[in-house]
Amino acid sequence: MNTKLPVEKKKEKINKTKFIDLAKKVREIFEKESEYVQKEEKRNGISNTPRADFLA
Amino acid sequence: MGLVIPRELISSLKNKHLLLDTNIFIDALLHPNDFTDFFNTLKENNIDLVTIDLVKIEFLRGAQDDPTYKSKEQYLQNITKIILPTDEIVIKNVYELLRKYREFGKTIAMADFYLGANLMRYKGNLYLLTRNTKEFPSNIFNLKYIVNYPLPKGIFTYGVYEIKS
Numbered sequence: 001m002n003t004k005l006p007v008e009k010k011k012e013k014i015n016k017t018k019f020i021d022l023a024k025k026v027r028e029i030f031e032k033e034s035e036y037v038q039k040e041e042k043r044n045g046i047s048n049t050p051r052a053d054f055l056a
Numbered sequence: 057m058g059l060v061i062p063r064e065l066i067s068s069l070k071n072k073h074l075l076l077d078t079n080i081f082i083d084a085l086l087h088p089n090d091f092t093d094f095f096n097t098l099k100e101n102n103i104d105l106v107t108i109d110l111v112k113i114e115f116l117r118g119a120q121d122d123p124t125y126k127s128k129e130q131y132l133q134n135i136t137k138i139i140l141p142t143d144e145i146v147i148k149n150v151y152e153l154l155r156k157y158r159e160f161g162k163t164i165a166m167a168d169f170y171l172g173a174n175l176m177r178y179k180g181n182l183y184l185l186t187r188n189t190k191e192f193p194s195n196i197f198n199l200k201y202i203v204n205y206p207l208p209k210g211i212f213t214y215g216v217y218e219i220k221s
């Protein structure tokens with residue numbers, strides 16, 4: 001049984017400025033998706049997969 | 057203040073892998089400044105950050121168009137580029153976990169079984185980081201470390217788990 005895990009050879013540090021900008025953008029995407037989920041739940045009942053819901 | 061990392065966590069996870077649950081990617085969205093420091097500290101100490109397809113799928117789903125999908129994917133890849141393969145041993149481990157969880161398994165999300173199955177697959181080299189501390193019971197998993205994250209209102213608590221012998 002191969003139990004060797006893949007390794008990131010060159011461990012690049014995260015660029016904080018870029019990451020914060022990107023996180024802000026993705027956070028807005030998640031907020032919009034949450035609004036959609038809430039609307040859908042009002043219309044069709046509660047989703048059975050709320051694990052990754054931004055507002056959960 | 058940032059995330060409070062136990063000193064022993066760094067030394068014992070050196071050259072090992074830390075498996076990230078979906079809630080880690082979500083929390084890093086909310087607090088990117090502190091999480092950048094946290095991730096970079098782990099990387100500097102040769103701890104590989106990894107995840108699995110089910111977590112990636114949970115994170116990416118619901119993107120309304122290609123640009124939003126790509127932004128989400130790019131964000132995730134900033135944290136980790138390593139997605140552990142789901143092979144037949146992992147699948148076999150999922151079935152073994154179903155038996156071990158017994159009736160409690162009814163309330164467990166599919167991704168959690170796969171996270172646990174990967175811990176079994178790479179026992180001794182892979183640890184799980186999650187805020188979802190209810191789904192990894194002590195009869196199956198060892199809670200190895202606790203990472204606290206004090207916030208202006210309340211404290212987020214993360215568990216670092218390994219599979220039990």
